Structures are given as structure tokens and as C-alpha cells.
Amino acid sequence: MNRTDLDVLEEIQQRVLWLATRIVDAANHDRDTGDGVKVGGHQASSASLVTAMTALWFAHLEAEDRVAVKPHASPVFHAIQYLLGNLDRSYLTKLRARGGLQSYPSRTKDPDEVDFSTGSVGLGAAAPLFAAATRRYVDAHFGARPHSRFVALIGDAELDEGNIWEAVADPATTGLGNVTWLVDFNRQSLDRVVPGVRINQWRGQFEAAGWHVVEVKYGRRLAEAYARPGGEALRDWIDAMPNEQYQSLFGLTGAALRKQFLDGAPDGIGAFIADVGDEELGPLVTDLGGHDMAAMLDAYAQCDAVTDRPSVIFAYTVKGWGLPIAGNPRNHSALLSTEQVDALRAARGLTRETEWDRLDPASPAGIRANERREALSRAPRERALGVTVPDTTRVRANKPISTQEVFGRVLVELARNPEVGRYLVTTAPDVATSTNLAGFINKTGVFAPTEQRSWTEDRMLRWTESPAGQHIELGISEMNLFLLLGQLGLSWDLSAQPLLPVGTVYDPFVLRGLDAFLYGTYSGSRFVVAGTPSGITLAPEGGAHQSTITASVGLELPGVTFLEPAYAATLDWLLCDALGQIAGGAAPSATAAPAEDGAYYFRLSTRPIDQAPFEAARARLGDAVLRRQAVAGAYRLVDAHEAYPHLADAPVVQLAASGAVLPEVLAAAAELAEEGIAAHVVDVTSLDRLYRAWQRTLRQGVRTATVPSVPGALRAAFADRVPVVTVHDAASHAMAWLGSALAAPAVPLGVDEFGQSGSVHELYDLHDLLPGSIVNAALAALSLR
Numbered sequence: 001m002n003r004t005d006l007d008v009l010e011e012i013q014q015r016v017l018w019l020a021t022r023i024v025d026a027a028n029h030d031r032d033t034g035d036g037v038k039v040g041g042h043q044a045s046s047a048s049l050v051t052a053m054t055a056l057w058f059a060h061l062e063a064e065d066r067v068a069v070k071p072h073a074s075p076v077f078h079a080i081q082y083l084l085g086n087l088d089r090s091y092l093t094k095l096r097a098r099g100g101l102q103s104y105p106s107r108t109k110d111p112d113e114v115d116f117s118t119g120s121v122g123l124g125a126a127a128p129l130f131a132a133a134t135r136r137y138v139d140a141h142f143g144a145r146p147h148s149r150f151v152a153l154i155g156d157a158e159l160d161e162g163n164i165w166e167a168v169a170d171p172a173t174t175g176l177g178n179v180t181w182l183v184d185f186n187r188q189s190l191d192r193v194v195p196g197v198r199i200n201q202w203r204g205q206f207e208a209a210g211w212h213v214v215e216v217k218y219g220r221r222l223a224e225a226y227a228r229p230g231g232e233a234l235r236d237w238i239d240a241m242p243n244e245q246y247q248s249l250f251g252l253t254g255a256a257l258r259k260q261f262l263d264g265a266p267d268g269i270g271a272f273i274a275d276v277g278d279e280e281l282g283p284l285v286t287d288l289g290g291h292d293m294a295a296m297l298d299a300y301a302q303c304d305a306v307t308d309r310p311s312v313i314f315a316y317t318v319k320g321w322g323l324p325i326a327g328n329p330r331n332h333s334a335l336l337s338t339e340q341v342d343a344l345r346a347a348r349g350l351t352r353e354t355e356w357d358r359l360d361p362a363s364p365a366g367i368r369a370n371e372r373r374e375a376l377s378r379a380p381r382e383r384a385l386g387v388t389v390p391d392t393t394r395v396r397a398n399k400p401i402s403t404q405e406v407f408g409r410v411l412v413e414l415a416r417n418p419e420v421g422r423y424l425v426t427t428a429p430d431v432a433t434s435t436n437l438a439g440f441i442n443k444t445g446v447f448a449p450t451e452q453r454s455w456t457e458d459r460m461l462r463w464t465e466s467p468a469g470q471h472i473e474l475g476i477s478e479m480n481l482f483l484l485l486g487q488l489g490l491s492w493d494l495s496a497q498p499l500l501p502v503g504t505v506y507d508p509f510v511l512r513g514l515d516a517f518l519y520g521t522y523s524g525s526r527f528v529v530a531g532t533p534s535g536i537t538l539a540p541e542g543g544a545h546q547s548t549i550t551a552s553v554g555l556e557l558p559g560v561t562f563l564e565p566a567y568a569a570t571l572d573w574l575l576c577d578a579l580g581q582i583a584g585g586a587a588p589s590a591t592a593a594p595a596e597d598g599a600y601y602f603r604l605s606t607r608p609i610d611q612a613p614f615e616a617a618r619a620r621l622g623d624a625v626l627r628r629q630a631v632a633g634a635y636r637l638v639d640a641h642e643a644y645p646h647l648a649d650a651p652v653v654q655l656a657a658s659g660a661v662l663p664e665v666l667a668a669a670a671e672l673a674e675e676g677i678a679a680h681v682v683d684v685t686s687l688d689r690l691y692r693a694w695q696r697t698l699r700q701g702v703r704t705a706t707v708p709s710v711p712g713a714l715r716a717a718f719a720d721r722v723p724v725v726t727v728h729d730a731a732s733h734a735m736a737w738l739g740s741a742l743a744a745p746a747v748p749l750g751v752d753e754f755g756q757s758g759s760v761h762e763l764y765d766l767h768d769l770l771p772g773s774i775v776n777a778a779l780a781a782l783s784l785r
Contacts, residue, residue, distance in 0.1 A: 001297060004364075009293050011365045012083070013054035017322050018348050019092070020046045022355060025341050027095040038097050040103075044320035044331040045072035048186045048290070049153060052315055053080060053465045055296040056151070058368060063376050064148040064492055066131060068116035068124040070155050070184060071104035081112040083358055084373040092356055101661035107490075108524045113378075115494070117523040118242040120515055122161030123483065125154040125181060129167050129310070130480075130487040131494045132176040133472070137425065137447055140467040141711035145496055147302070152181045156314075159183065159202055163516065168209045169218075172484065175210070175449060176414075180300070185290065186319040189241050199314060203208040212311040216289035216299045218589070225284060230272045237265050238285065249286055250318060250327020254278040261285055286327075290317035383725065384584030385498040387419045389576055391627070403659070404532045406568040407604055408436030410575050411502065415443050415470075420579070423487060423500045427472040429481045433461060435504035435532050437471065445469035478513030478655035481505055482529075484549040486520025489527035489582075489599065500528075500579050502580070507531030507603055508538075508547040521559030521599050528575070532604035536755040536763045537660040537727035546755035551603060551658075551730035555688050559598035562688035564658040567614040570685050571631045577631050584673040605660040605729075613637060613666055614683075633689035634717035637662070638669055640678035647678040653721055653778045656738055657727040661769055665727050668774035679778060682717050687735060690714060694741045718742050723781035725749065727774055745784030747777040 001009075025039030033039065042380030043098040053073065057080045061067070069077045078101050078530070087632065091111055094100025102109050104119040118124030128150035139145060157163060167173060187201070203213050218226070218235075226235045238246070245263065252260055258281055262270050276284060289295040296315065303311035320326035324340050336344070345355055352442050359366035393413035395406060415421040424444075426437055433441075438461050445464040452465035474480050481503050487494065488501035510517065510531045520527070531554075536546045560580070565571040578600035618626055629635035632658070641648060653672070657665040662683060669679040693711035701708030718724070718738075723745040726735035732750030739746025751767045764770045768777070 001294065005059075006293050008364045008368050009054060009058055012058055012359065013050050014295070014322075014348060015056050015075060015083065015359060015365070016079045017047060017050045018344065018350065018355075019082065019343065020050065020075035021323065021336065022341065023075045023078060023092055023095050025336060025338075026093045027097070028335055028415065029338055029341075030093060031097065040333055041075065041095065041335065042072035042333060043075075043323060043336060044325055044328075044334060045070075045155070046075045047321045047326070048317040049073045049184050050076055050321065051291045051293060052153065052182055052184070052296050053077070053315075055293055055300065057084065057376070058372050059297060060300045061151075061376060062149075062570075063378050064146045064149050066115040066128060066148055068118055068152040068154075069105050069114075069116045070124065070153050070158070071121065072155065073153065073184075074101070074103065074105050077105055077114075078110075078192045083369050084376070085358070085369070086373065087112045089356055105667050106522070108522065111463040117519065119522075120519055121155065121158045121461070122163045123516055123519045125152045125158055125164055126167035126480075126483050127487060127523075128152045129173050129176065129179055130484045131490070132179045132310075133172050133484065134487045134491050134499075135178070135495045136176065136449060137472065137488075138491060138497045138499075140447070140449070141422070141470075142497050148178060148495075150176075150179045152179075154181060154183055156183050156185045156187065159198075160713060163207065163477075163479040163483075166475075166479050167483065168206065168211070170475050170477060170480050172472055172474050172480070173310070175308060176310050177311035180303045181312040183308070183312060183314045184317055186317045187247065202314070208314050210309050212303065212306040212309050213314075214299050214302050214311060214313045216292075216295050216313060217316045218289050219287035219292035219295060220289040223282050230268065233266065233268055236271055237269050247327050247329065249282070250320075253282060257282050276689050282682050284588065285317065288316040288318060290315035291321055381493050381496055382491045383498060385423060385492075385500070385582075387502075387583055388422065389414070389420055389580035389583050390417065391576055391580075392569070392572050393576065395568055395572045397611045400610045401568055402606045402608050403565060403568075403571050403602075404436050404530075404606050406440050406571045407532065407575065407602065408531055409438070410572050412439040412443060414576075414579070415440055420583075423498070423583070424502065425470050425472065425499050426502045426504070427474060427481060427484055427488070428504045429474045429478055430476045431506055432471060432473060435506070435530065437504055439497065441471045444471060446471045446473055467665060472767050477517045478505055478509045480513075481514035482513040483525040485529060485599075486516065486523060487524040489520065489525030490523065498583070500582055502579075503527065503529045505529065505531055506545070507534035507550050508545050510547070510550050510553065510601075514553065517560075517599075518557065521557060524559070524597070526597070526599060528582070528600045528602065530602040530604055532602070533606040534603050535605065536658060536751050536767060537605050537607045537729050537760055539755075539758050539760045541764045542757040543754040546751075547730075548751040548755070549731050551687065551728065551734040552602060554601045555691060555734060557601070560688070561596055561598065561600050562603070563600060563686045563687065564603040565630075565685045566609055566657075566659050566662045566683055567611055569614060569618070570683070571602070571604075573627050573630055574685060578602075580785055603730075607660045609660070609662060613662070621641070628681075629713070629716050632716070633686040633693070634682050634684045634712040634713060636717055636719070637682055637683040638666065638679075638681035640669070640673070640680045644673045644678060647673060647676065650676050650678045651782055652680070652722040653680045653782055654680045654682055654718060654720065654722055654724045654742075654744075655701070655727065655774065655778065656684050656718075656724055657737065658684045658687065658735070659729060661727050661729050661764075664764060664769055664771050665774060667771040668778070671771055671775050672778055675775070677778065677782070680720070684717075684735070690717075690741075691737065694737075714741055723747075723785060725777045725781050729769065729771060745781050747781045749774065749777055762778045
């Protein structure tokens with residue numbers, strides 16, 4: 001790139017710096033929130049990436065490339081989108097305002113097009129890596145898409161996050177030559193100037209994982225100084241200088257800066273810089289490569305040339321570059337004063353009337369912006385898969401069977417479906433066989449970029465690895481599981497190919513990956529995950545492997561539908577419905593009002609359950625009614641008035657339960673009948689759908705000042721307003737709200753302490769989940785009327 005082009009880019013970056021700074025300033029000084037809470041923003045953290053981001057969008061990127069922007073650089077991203085004509089001017093004064101620009105880049109909430117949500121540090125960095133892994137899978141199965149580079153711009157402090165290194169080390173992410181991470185190496189974190197520089201450690205870790213590493217440390221001025229006789233000593237001194245000392249130079253000028261710079265320097269350094277004037281010394285010794293446009297473009301080109309492995313660029317930058325707070329150890333969330341902003345505006349030749357203007361379209365900079373807008377424009381992507389997932393695979397079980405086993409069988413049956421099977425892709429963190437994916441793997445194989453030779457024969461598991469495989473095996477990292485699921489669920493956008501992603505994980509360890517789970521759903525990703533096995537029903541495994549709060553997590557996570565079926569047919573219906581919703585080709589389920597748009601979390605068990613009670617309900621209600629109610633969230637498994645007609649005038653109680661505890665609940669209902677109490681049994685297949693239905697009616701009533709109605713899903717399953725006992729192999733509060741929803745006395749039973757080892761019977765006894773305890777709870781509920 002010639003000097004003229006570089007001058008144009010440097011002019012653009014100055015406008016980007018101004019707009020990014022002013023966006024934060026306007027949010028804090030021009031807008032009165034009226035609540036006394038500071039708006040905040042990150043002018044310094046934005047400024048350090050202005051050069052790198054200007055080089056990307058105005059010179060390097062192509063339309064199909066995808067970029068994750070570090071959270072605190074969101075003002076720079078929005079300033080760039082505005083200059084490209086992709087953001088309306090009105091948004092520039094609405095950072096962190098309702099309906100305005102988000103605090104951090106968001107796929108689902110920002111008005112301009114964001115490729116990857118960022119916010120929880122470390123996750124936005126890893127997301128492009130797993131998006132590239134998804135692209136590799138899509139290219140192998142559906143034909144090569146237009147070439148894309150997946151870029152992550154991350155802060156150096158993000159490298160302290162453990163999930164970064166889990167992602168880098170996973171075999172599923174090796175060899176991705178279309179991935180580049182750019183580390184904003186400003187050597188400052190939120191609290192402090194980082195003591196020491198860990199570049200050698202990080203370089204070694206990346207190289208050990210097979211990455212290509214590029215360092216952009218010095219700008220043009222320093223490079224020229226190093227080339228002079230004696231310049232090598234200057235370089236050695238700057239390299240050896242303590243980070244805290246180097247950072248302190250940014251707050252100094254003139255003789256004070258010279259004195260600080262030479263403190264501890266070897267003999268000869270003072271003489272070498274003696275002919276450098278006081279006004280020139282600061283710009284020379286603080287001339288870092290991350291703010292040299294040519295150096296950054298060269299680094300990007302170096303990464304493009306390495307196509308067999310991911311690349312990482314360490315770009316040395318200044319936090320607060322170009323601002324009066326540059327390098328200040330407390331500048332992370334510091335705001336420029338109004339006077340400082342006024343001076344910055346004047347230095348840019350702008351006025352109050354012109355400060356928000358785009359670049360003059362007739363100027364070289366304006367022409368470049370227009371050219372780049374056209375070069376980076378993308379066609380709309382189609383989210384719907386365009387296939388119809390069947391309502392059921394008609395899986396049958398003539399003997400007691402667990403939901404985990406049924407889950408595996410349903411996936412195998414769907415894999416046999418020629419219309420649906422090719423879009424299924426499964427993944428697991430080294431638990432594929434123990435979560436019943438073996439049948440699916442035997443049929444479809446394991447994905448590998450190249451054909452792999454199998455050295456052992458296993459009649460139970462045919463682990464054939466090839467580009468045709470449809471299972472992606474991960475190392476033991478639940479964070480990686482949810483990061484990969486999140487990107488598989490966004491493949492319709494990032495790789496122009498919708499998929500049907502399914503993941504499995506031991507339910508206790510859903511919590512290990514919770515941050516990434518939340519990240520995926522916040523980004524609008526759609527996938528299925530099965531947490532299995534679960535609860536204290538995992539009795540011999542002990543407390544460390546007994547998940548009790550995951551039901552509450554599933555219920556409370558936005559963008560997630562939580563499901564906990566007990567019987568084979570209900571799981572079949574619910575899984576087909578979930579995949580149908582993701583595919584977009586099936587009719588909306590009876591419960592989806594409004595239509596569900598997100599992930600599906602199935603909590604499953606290894607406990608075999610007798611299917612006879614369900615078959616009796618099926619005979620009573622018929623498939624059409626039973627399926628509609630089961631998919632809606634609950635159905636009456638036992639109608640006490642039909643099962644025990646002699647109890648027509650007896651006291652009535654309802655026993656509501658999910659999952660593995662249904663046998664105990666059914667036994668309790670039989671005991672209650674013997675004592676002259678009619679107990680209806682309700683199988684709650686989705687607490688989530690019931691709760692959302694109830695909340696919709698409540699909020700409608702609140703907003704319209706009308707009496708809330710009883711939602712149909714609750715009305716069908718709980719026809720009588722009578723006392724209720726809730727029973728759950730999970731924290732008791734997860735179902736406790738049903739009493740309020742039914743306007744009835746309620747006694748919730750569940751697991752509210754850490755479990756321990758023992759038999760299922762012993763642990764159910766310990767936590768009051770045996771039939772006798774349920775009977776006593778029913779009597780207590782009746783006494784509360």
C-alpha cells in the first residue's frame with residue numbers, strides 16, 4: 001500500500017477515534033438519565049484498537065469475513081459502521097440507552113450487523129474459532145462456501161480466561177488456517193498496569209498448540225531509529241524496560257519524560273537520543289506497532305499467507321491512544337472531561353454543527369468509505385432449513401426404559417430419515433458413548449477433516465473418522481461443548497447452511513459450561529442439548545455427580561426451553577418438536593405462542609421407567625390430545641375419578657412431577673386411594689412452557705389492568721383447583737410456583753441439600769421422595785385448604 005493510501009487510512013482512523021470517543025462522551029454528558037446511575041463506557045479501551053480496526057474494515061476485510069470485536073471496543077465498531085453508512089446517525093447519541101447501541105456488541109440487540117456477540121470476556125474470542133470449525137464441517141458435507149476469514153479482536157487481559165486455552169487446545173479446532181486472533185496488547189487490565197509482560201509465555205502456549213504467532217511491536221519511527229548505528233542498544237533497552245516504567249512515560253513530556261526513560265538505562269542510551277528533541281522523544285519511544293497502519297496491514301497479510309493453522313497477532317498498543325488519558329494506569333473506565341472533548345473536537349477541525357458528520361463523500365477518505373461499504377455488503381441469509389421433521393419417530397418400548405436410552409434411539413431413527421438425517425450433527429465432550437450417542441455414531445461416523453485409519457475393531461462402537469462423519473468429538477471441556485453448539489446453531493448465518501445441532505453432556509456439568517451456554521442463547525443460537533444422567537437418581541455416583549439445581553437453571557435461562565420427560569413417547573414427541581422448531585419447516589407447536597426461538601435443554605435420566613402408566617393414559621386420551629398436551633408442558637397421567645370411580649366424593653389432591661420420580665408418585669397415588677383420597681397425577685414434561693404460559697397471562701393482565709386468565713396448558717392438565725404436591729429430583733423451588741399458578745395450597749418436595757452415595761431407594765428416602773413421604777405431603781396440602 002502506497003503512502004497516499006496510508007494517509008487516507010490515517011485520516012479515517014482519526015475520524016473513527018473522534019466518533020468513538022464522542023459516542024461515549026455523549027452518553028455520559030449529553031443525556032440525563034434521571035436515575036443517578038453513571039452510564040459509563042470505555043474511551044481508552046476503544047482507542048487502543050482504532051488503528052487495527054480501521055485497517056480491517058477500510059482495507060483488509062472481505063464481505064464473507066466474520067469478526068468478533070472485543071467488548072470495550074464497541075464504540076469503535078459502531079463509529080466504523082456509521083462511516084460505512086450502515087448505521088443511522090441517530091444511534092450515535094444512544095449508546096447504552098433503551099433501544100440504542102448496546103454496551104457491548106450484540107448479534108440480537110444492536111441495530112447494525114454484529115457477527116459475534118461479545119461481553120463475557122474470553123467467549124467472544126473463542127466463538128470465531130468454533131465458527132471456523134463449523135465452516136469446515138459445512139464445507140465437507142454440503143460443498144465449499146465462499147472463503148471466509150474468522151477474526152477475533154481480544155484484549156490481552158482476556159488471555160487470563162481459562163476458556164481461551166481450552167478452545168485453543170481442543171483437537172476440534174486444530175488446523176483452522178482461516179482463523180486470526182488479534183490481541184490488543186496494551187498491557188493494562190481494569191485495575192492496573194500489568195506487572196511484567198507475559199508475551200513469551202503466551203507465545204509458547206500458542207505455538208505448542210500449533211498456532212502461527214506474529215508480533216507487531218514497533219512503529220515506523222522506532223524501526224528507523226533501530227536501523228541507525230547504535231540503535232540495537234535502544235531496542236534492547238525498550239525490550240528490557242519494566243512494563244510499569246514504560247507505561248509511565250505516556251503521562252510525561254519534555255525533560256521529565258527523558259529522565260524517566262533513562263532511569264536505569266545502560267550507558268550509551270542517553271547519548272544515542274541526545275539529538276532527539278524533547279518534543280520528539282515522546283512520539284519516538286512510544287511509537288508502537290499496533291498504531292502503525294502499514295505494520296498492521298503487513299501482519300494481516302502474514303496471517304493470510306499461513307493457511308494450515310490458526311494465527312495470532314500480538315499488536316502492541318497504547319490504552320487511550322491519541323487521547324489525553326493515554327497510558328494512565330487508571331484510564332480503563334475514565335471519561336474525558338467536557339473541556340478535553342472540546343479540545344479534541346477543535347484539534348480535528350470539527351464544530352458542534354459538524355462533529356457527527358460522515359466523511360466528505362467527494363474526498364479521498366469518503367470515496368474509500370463508499371468503496372468499502374459496497375465491498376463489504378452481504379446478501380440476506382436464510383435461516384429456515386426447509387425440511388419437515390416428523391412429529392414422531394414412533395419409538396416403542398415394551399419394557400422399562402430410561403429417557404437417556406430413548407434419546408439415543410430417536411436420534412438413530414431421525415438419522416435414517418433421508419430428508420432430515422443429513423442435517424443432524426452431534427457433539428459431546430468425551431461422553432458420547434456414555435450419553436447414548438453410540439448408535440448415531442455407528443450410523444453416521446465421526447467427523448475428521450481427513451480420512452483417519454482405525455487401528456482397533458469394536459463391535460459395539462464403530463468409531464470411523466472421516467469428512468463424512470456427523471459427530472464432532474471434543475475434549476473434556478463443557479465450555480467448548482456449548483461454544484461449538486452455539487456456532488453450529490448459527491451456521492445458517494455464518495456459513496450459509498442451517499443445521500440441526502445436538503449435544504450431550506453429563507447433567508451435573510451443564511454448570512461448568514453455563515457461561516458459554518448463556519453466550520450461545522444470548523447470541524440467538526438454536527440447538528438441542530441433553531443433560532444426562534441427572535439428579536440424585538444417579539445415586540451411587542455421590543454428591544459431586546448429582547445435579548439438583550440444573551432444572552432451575554434451565555427454567556430461568558432466557559432463550560432456552562427446558563424439558564424433562566419421563567416416558568419414551570413424550571421424549572420422542574418433544575425432541576421431534578424441538579428439531580422441527582429449529583428447522584423452521586414444521587408447523588409451530590401447540591405451545592409456542594409466541595413461537596419459540598432458541599435452544600432446547602432436555603434433562604434426562606438413566607433410570608428405567610415402566611411405560612405401562614403412559615400407555616394407559618394414551619388409551620384414555622388418544623395420541624392427538626396426549627401429544628398436544630405433552631408438548632404444551634403437562635398432561636394428566638392418572639385421572640383419579642376415572643381410575644377410582646368409588647372416590648367421586650372424596651377429597652382431591654394433585655400430584656405434579658417431572659422425570660425419574662414418576663414411579664414413586666404413581667405409588668403414592670395408589671396409597672392415597674386406599675386411604676380414601678383421590679389423587680390426580682400430572683406428568684410435567686416442560687416446567688418452562690407451563691411457566692411461560694402462566695407469565696404471559698399474568699403480564700397481559702398487569703398491562704391491561706384486567707383479570708388474568710388461566711392458560712390453556714395449565715387448565716388442561718390441572719382441571720381442578722385443589723391442593724397440589726410437587727415432586728422433583730431437583731431443588732424443590734423449581735416447581736413450587738405451581739401452587740400460585742393454580743391458586744391452591746402447595747407442598748413442594750425436592751432435593752435441597754447435596755446428595756451422597758447410596759441406592760436410589762435410600763436417597764429418595766433421605767430427601768422425602770418415597771411414596772410414604774409423598775402421601776404425607778398430600779395430607780399436609782389438604783390440611784392447608
